[in-house]
Amino acid sequence: MMTLDVDAVRAFVTIADLQSFTRAAEALGSTQGAISVKLKRLEERLDHRLIERTPRQVRLSAQGAVFLESARDFLCAHDRAIAALSSSRRHFALGIAAHVAGPEVPTLLARLNAHDPGLTIEVQLDTSRALLDAFDRGELDAAIIRREDDRRDGEVLGPEHFGWFAAPQFEHRQGEPLRLAALSPVCGVRDISTQALDAAGIAWTEVFLGGGSSVVTAAVSAGLAVSAFSCRLAPAGSVEVSQRFGLPPLPSSEIVLHSTLTDAKSREALRTLACAFREHRASSS
Structure with a gap:
């Protein structure tokens, strides 16, 4: 045999x-x-x-x-x-940025559990900036975030592309400020979208702000506002409207895995995590 x-x-x-x-x-x-x-x-x-x-x-x-x-x-x-064969359980604190977390998350956690059933996984969702600060303080073993600055360390898991999304019935009257739904002022997506509008000389007003991703998604789905989303995470039923309303292109970013773990078993778990993320993105693209 x-x-x-x-x-x-x-x-x-x-x-x-x-x-x-x-x-x-x-x-x-x-x-x-x-x-x-x-x-x-x-x-x-x-x-x-x-x-x-x-x-x-x-x-x-x-x-x-x-x-x-x-x-x-x-x-x-x-x-x-x-x-x-091991009676000891290991602990793994993983931060995933809320604006990165999407359909990949169940796949990531299932793959980690299958790889190491003795691993206790603690998942924290927050903004990329907050998670990076927690990672730097040693509160997280690993963090999956969207790159928001010039920090170059970390393993790139894939590109992140953005667009302007609205409900098909949304109307923007010429001459009026663009009705914008955005996350909190510390959200990087809000920063890149408002900066792009300002650079293009397009007037805008925030009609929904800081209510969390569910509020922003609800406002867009209801046809009340436009918002910038990752193209992976745009609300169901929404459409990309940059050409329709003459909105400026949004710069792409990268999704990055940060970790300082060095022991072999943890490194293997991180490799499993990264591979699961890439595989899911490839199969859904």
Whole structure:
């Protein structure tokens, strides 16, 4: 009966997730040469090429794409079996920016739990600025935020694009200030939207402010105002109205994972978190 080496399978999944031998080696605390050897042994064991590698690209082969989900299941079963032998529970404090949290969150938490059933996950939702401050104070083990300044550390999980959204029935009368619904004054999305309007010389007035994302979403859905949203998180039924009303383009940002954890098990949990986020975005794009 064929048996598989756990480390070799983990190397394959990490390469597939990060699309890089170098980054995979860093994530696993190994070297690029060792990762390559493990992959080669696994491919020889399965008698299939799993990864296609060129000077510019690392991607799954057809056989690798078929094997990937089974490989994930194999690793999850292994990790659950190991975790079951430990009576100690570990604690993980994770901050997720409220304006980043979306349909990915259940996937992230489910993947973390499957990866490490002995992990107690404490999730905190707040603005990116508040979470970054809490992270700097050591109150959070990791934080997923939207980049709002020139801080360069952290792992980029993906781009974040913004647009102007309103209900299809919303009307903006020419010559009147744009009716704007916005989050609190410390919200970065409010900053970029009002700055863009000011730079374009478009008059605006806030008719809903600081009531939380649910209030802003309700105001937009009811046709009472326009608001800037991440294109991932725009209210259901709303439409992008920048061309319709001549509104200025909004600059894109990035979603970033910050962490200072260094132990191997926590680093693996963070890699699982990052991969789950990327996978969900890719499947829903």
